[in-house]
Amino acid sequence: MRTIREFEERLHVDFARGDIPGFVHLYAGEEASAAGIMLHLNDNDRIASTHRGHGHCIAKGVSVKEMMAEIYGKTTGSCRGKGGSMHIADLSKGMMGANGILGAGAPLACGAALAAQKLGHKGVGICFVGDGASNQGMFLESLNLAAVWNLPAIFVVENNGYAESTSVEWAVASDSYVDRATGFGMPGITVDGTDFFAVYEAAGEVIKRAREGGGPSLLECKMVRFHGHFEGDAQTYRAKGELEEIRANNDCIKFFQARIRDAGVISAAEMDNIDREVARLIDEAVAEAKAAALPNQRDLLTDVYVAY
Amino acid sequence: MAGPVVGIIANPVSARDIRRVVAHAGSLQVTDRANIVLRILAGLAAAGIKDVVMMPENAGIRTHLGRAMMRAANTGEARFPDLAFLEMKVTGQAGDSALAARMMRNIGVAAIIVLGGDGTHRIVVSECGNVPIAGVSSGTNNAFPETREPTVTGLGVGLAVTGAVPASTAFIANKRLEVAINGRREIALVDVAIVAERFVGSRAIWKAEGFRELFVTFGEPGGIGMSSIVGFLAPVKRASPYGRRVIFDRPETAAFRLMAPIAPGLIEPIGIERVETIDFDQPVALTVNAGSIALDGEREITFSDADAVSVTLRDAAFRTIDVAACMSHAAMKGSFLEPVGKRPAINMSRENFDERQPVSAEQGKAARSLSDHADHPRIRGAAAC
Numbered sequence: 116m117r118t119i120r121e122f123e124e125r126l127h128v129d130f131a132r133g134d135i136p137g138f139v140h141l142y143a144g145e146e147a148s149a150a151g152i153m154l155h156l157n158d159n160d161r162i163a164s165t166h167r168g169h170g171h172c173i174a175k176g177v178s179v180k181e182m183m184a185e186i187y188g189k190t191t192g193s194c195r196g197k198g199g200s201m202h203i204a205d206l207s208k209g210m211m212g213a214n215g216i217l218g219a220g221a222p223l224a225c226g227a228a229l230a231a232q233k234l235g236h237k238g239v240g241i242c243f244v245g246d247g248a249s250n251q252g253m254f255l256e257s258l259n260l261a262a263v264w265n266l267p268a269i270f271v272v273e274n275n276g277y278a279e280s281t282s283v284e285w286a287v288a289s290d291s292y293v294d295r296a297t298g299f300g301m302p303g304i305t306v307d308g309t310d311f312f313a314v315y316e317a318a319g320e321v322i323k324r325a326r327e328g329g330g331p332s333l334l335e336c337k338m339v340r341f342h343g344h345f346e347g348d349a350q351t352y353r354a355k356g357e358l359e360e361i362r363a364n365n366d367c368i369k370f371f372q373a374r375i376r377d378a379g380v381i382s383a384a385e386m387d388n389i390d391r392e393v394a395r396l397i398d399e400a401v402a403e404a405k406a407a408a409l410p411n412q413r414d415l416l417t418d419v420y421v422a423y
Numbered sequence: 424m425a426g427p428v429v430g431i432i433a434n435p436v437s438a439r440d441i442r443r444v445v446a447h448a449g450s451l452q453v454t455d456r457a458n459i460v461l462r463i464l465a466g467l468a469a470a471g472i473k474d475v476v477m478m479p480e481n482a483g484i485r486t487h488l489g490r491a492m493m494r495a496a497n498t499g500e501a502r503f504p505d506l507a508f509l510e511m512k513v514t515g516q517a518g519d520s521a522l523a524a525r526m527m528r529n530i531g532v533a534a535i536i537v538l539g540g541d542g543t544h545r546i547v548v549s550e551c552g553n554v555p556i557a558g559v560s561s562g563t564n565n566a567f568p569e570t571r572e573p574t575v576t577g578l579g580v581g582l583a584v585t586g587a588v589p590a591s592t593a594f595i596a597n598k599r600l601e602v603a604i605n606g607r608r609e610i611a612l613v614d615v616a617i618v619a620e621r622f623v624g625s626r627a628i629w630k631a632e633g634f635r636e637l638f639v640t641f642g643e644p645g646g647i648g649m650s651s652i653v654g655f656l657a658p659v660k661r662a663s664p665y666g667r668r669v670i671f672d673r674p675e676t677a678a679f680r681l682m683a684p685i686a687p688g689l690i691e692p693i694g695i696e697r698v699e700t701i702d703f704d705q706p707v708a709l710t711v712n713a714g715s716i717a718l719d720g721e722r723e724i725t726f727s728d729a730d731a732v733s734v735t736l737r738d739a740a741f742r743t744i745d746v747a748a749c750m751s752h753a754a755m756k757g758s759f760l761e762p763v764g765k766r767p768a769i770n771m772s773r774e775n776f777d778e779r780q781p782v783s784a785e786q787g788k789a790a791r792s793l794s795d796h797a798d799h800p801r802i803r804g805a806a807a808c
Contacts (some may be wrong), residue, residue, distance in 0.1 A: 294453060304625075313625045315624070317444070321444050379727070399730070
C-alpha cells in the first residue's frame with residue numbers, strides 16, 4: 116500500500132512538472148482494495164484492470180521500475196514504452212493490462228476464468244471496474260456469462276463515488292451494485308474499501324469460493340480517491356473541503372497503520388523503515404526511467420502482433 | 424406539525440455483508456426497501472399519523488420514495504403522511520443511523536421505526552434514549568426485529584403513539600447487554616460474542632472455530648444467529664429477568680457439540696463447555712484475554728490483555744412497541760370498524776378473543792433455573808454449572 120501511495124504521489128508531482136507524456140489516473144486513497152484482494156492471488160490468477168491501474172499492477176507484482184519506465188514511455192518499460200499508463204501489462208504476473216476502455220476488463224476476466232476452468236488449475240479471473248464503468252453493457256453481459264457458465268470470476272466494483280465527475284447517485288439506476296449481482300443470481304457484497312482487513316477477509320472468501328467451483332461473485336469496495344479523475348482535473352464537482360476531509364479522516368493507510376501498531380504487530384520505527392525503503396525504490400525508479408532510452412522509429416513496427 | 428411525529432430510519436446497506444457469500448444470506452433490493460417504507464407510511468396514515476421524519480441517505484431509498492409519492496399525489500391518492508427528511512450530512516456509514524436517532528430523540532419523535540437487522544437496531548437504540556422503537560426485519564440476521572408485514576407495523580406504531588392503545592399495553596421495556604472496555608461502553612440488544620479473530624475485518628462472524636464466549640439477553644429455539652445456541656441449550660425469553668452466558672470449546676474436545684443456525688443458511692457444529700445464567704447489573708469478566716467483540720453478530724472492537732473488558736446485563740434499558748398487542752387491543756376496541764347500514768352489531772366481547780397470556784412471576788422464576796432444562800439431552804451435564 117505504501118509503494119502504491121508513494122508511486123502515485125510522485126507521478127502527481129512529476130506529471131504537473133511536465134516530465135510525463137500521455138495521461139495518468141492516480142489510485143492514491145484506494146490502496147486497500149488492490150492490496151487486500153491481490154494478497155490472495157498467485158501468478159495463475161489473472162486480473163483485468165482499469166484506466167486507474169497502477170495500484171493493481173503493483174499489488175499484482177509487476178516491477179515498479181518497469182512500470183515507471185513504461186509511464187515515462189521508455190524502452191525499459193513493461194511494454195517497451197508503447198503502452199503508457201493505461202496499457203501497462205505483464206502476463207507473467209497475471210496482469211492482463213490496464214485498460215482505457217471502461218468496463219472492457221470484465222469480458223477479459225471471464226475469458227481468463229474460462230481458461231482456468233478448462234485447464235483446471237484453480238486460477239481465478241478478476242476484473243476491476245469503477246462505479247461508472249459498471250453501467251457499461253459489456254460489464255453486465257459479463258456478469259450474465261459468468262453466472263451461466265459458473266466461471267471462477269470475481270467482479271470488483273471500486274466505488275469511489277464519482278464516474279469521472281458524475282456522482283454515483285445520479286448515474287447508477289439500481290442504486291446498489293449488490294442488487295445487480297443478485298439480479299444475475301450471484302452473491303454480491305459490499306465492504307469498506309478503506310479498511311484493508313475488511314477487503315482482505317471478504318476477498319479471501321469470494322476467491323476461495325471461485326477456486327472451489329462456487330462460481331462468480333461481485334465485491335463492491337466503497338472507497339475514496341485523493342486526486343482528480345485524471346491529473347489536471349480541477350475537481351469542481353467536489354464539495355468544498357471534501358478532499359482535505361477525506362485525506363485527514365478517510366485514509367486507508369492511516370487506518371492500517373493504526374491497527375497494526377495498536378495490535379503490536381509492528382513498531383512505528385519499523386514502519387518508518389518501510390517508508391524509507393519505498394521512497395528509495397521510487398527515487399531509483401524515476402531516475403532509471405528518466406535515464407532510459409525512448410523507443411525509436413524502428414520500434415514502431417515491432418510488437419504490433421502478438422503470438423500466444 | 425399537529426399530533427405525534429414518527430421517525431423512520433431505513434438502513435440502505437443492511438443485508439450487504441459477506442454472509443451472502445459464506446451463507447447464502449438474502450439481499451433486499453433498494454427499491455424493495457423503499458416499498459417497505461411506503462407500506463409503513465400507509466399504515467401510519469391509516470392510524471392517524473400526519474407527520475413522518477426520515478433519515479436521509481444517498482443509496483436510492485429517498486429517490487424511489489420521492490418518485491412514488493409524487494405519483495401518488497399526481498393520481499390523487501392521499502394515503503401518506505407528510506414526509507420530511509432530517510437535515511444532516513450523509514456519510515453512508517453506520518454513524519448516519521446513530522446521528523439520525525439522536526436528532527429524532529432531540530426533536531421529540533413519538534417513536535422510531537427501524538428498517539434493518541440486529542446491527543441497525545443496536546445502533547439506533549444506542550442513541551434513541553427513551554423513544555420507543557419498532558423493528559422491521561430487513562437485515563442479514565434478524566433475531567431482534569420480528570417478522571411482520573410493514574403495513575401492520577405502521578398501523579401498530581400509529582395506534583401506540585396516538586394513544587389509541589394504552590401505554591401499558593403498547594410499550595415493552597427490554598433488556599440489553601453493556602460491554603465496558605476500559606472507559607468505553609457499547610451495547611448489544613441480543614448477543615455479545617467473543618471471538619478469537621484479532622481484527623474487525625468484514626465484521627460478520629461465521630467461523631465457529633473462533634467462538635470463545637457468548638452472552639445473550641434472550642435466545643429462543645426458533646431464533647436465528649448466535650442467540651439460537653442458547654435457544655437450543657437453555658432458552659431465555661425476551662421478558663425473562665436474566666440472561667445467559669455460554670463458554671465455547673473446540674468441537675472435537677467439547678463436553679457437547681451443538682448444531683445451531685448461527686447465521687442464515689449456516690448450521691455449524693459448535694463446541695459447548697458450559698452454560699451459565701447471568702443476572703442484572705453484575706459485570707462479568709471474560710475468560711479470554713485477546714480477540715474481538717461482536718455486538719449483535721458483528722465484530723466491532725478488538726481487545727488484548729492490556730484491556731479491561733466486562734459484560735453486564737441491564738434491565739428495562741430501552742422501549743419497543745408491541746405491535747401485536749396494539750393490533751389486538753385495537754381489534755377488541757373495534758378501532759378500524761365502522762358501522763354501515765342497519766345490520767346487527769358484531770359482538771366485540773373479550774370472550775371472542777384468544778388473548779395472549781402474559782408470563783406470571785412464578786412462571787418466570789421457575790424458568791430461570793437451568794435445571795428446568797435438565798431433561799434436555801444436550802444440557803444435562805451443563806446444568807451443574
